[in-house]
Amino acid sequence: MHSVSESCDKSFVAAAKLIGDKWSLQIVHSLAQSETQRFNELQETVGGICPGTLSARLDQLEKSEIIVRQVFAEVPPRVEYRLTAKGIALLPVVKALKDWSSQHLETARVLDPAH
C-alpha cells in the first residue's frame, strides 16, 4: 500500500536515524559557529551533554562523515573537530529548525493561546 512512498523516503529515514537525537544537530550547530572546536569547547557550548555521550556522538558523526577529527602531534596532543562538506550541507536543516524554534517555541504561549 505504501511501498512507493516508503521506497522514496528511505534516505530520509536513514537521515532521521543518523542525526535524530537531541545532541547531533546541536553539535553541528556548535561547530558551525567556529571553524574548529576542541572537545572541551564543544562540551561547553553543547550545554548539558556528559563527556561520554559527547564522545559517542562525535564518534558517530565522524563515522557518518559529517565531522572530521584531527589530531595534532603536540605535547599534549591537540584534537580538533570540524564539519566536512557533508556536515556543512546540514546547516540548512539547522537553520530551518532554528527558524521554527524561534517562531514557535519562544512565543508559543502568545501565538497559540488556544492550545
Added chain:
Amino acid sequence: MHSVSESCDKSFVAAAKLIGDKWSLQIVHSLAQSETQRFNELQETVGGICPGTLSARLDQLEKSEIIVRQVFAEVPPRVEYRLTAKGIALLPVVKALKDWSSQHLETARVLDPAH
C-alpha cells in the same frame, strides 16, 4: 564565555530536545503526506516503530502542540492524528533534511570517495 550565544540558542536547544529523536520527524513527515492518519496507518508508514514507542512519541508531539489527536464517537471509536499549524511549520525542517539525505546519503560513496 559562551553565555550570549547559549542564551540566543536556547530555543534551538529546546527544539532539538523536542523533536530530536529518530521518530518524531518521521511522524511529522508521514502526517504531511495525508491530512489525517490513524494509529495503524502511522505505524505502517513509519516503518520499524513499535506500537509502544509510537504511542509515546504521539503523546509527546500532542503535548508539544505539534499534532492533534481527534477521537470520533463511533463504534468502535475512531482516532485520527493531524498536524497543527505549529506542526505544519516544521515541514521546512523535514524538507531540508530530505534534501540533505537525498544528496548526501544515497550518493555518499560516489560523491565522497576520499572518505
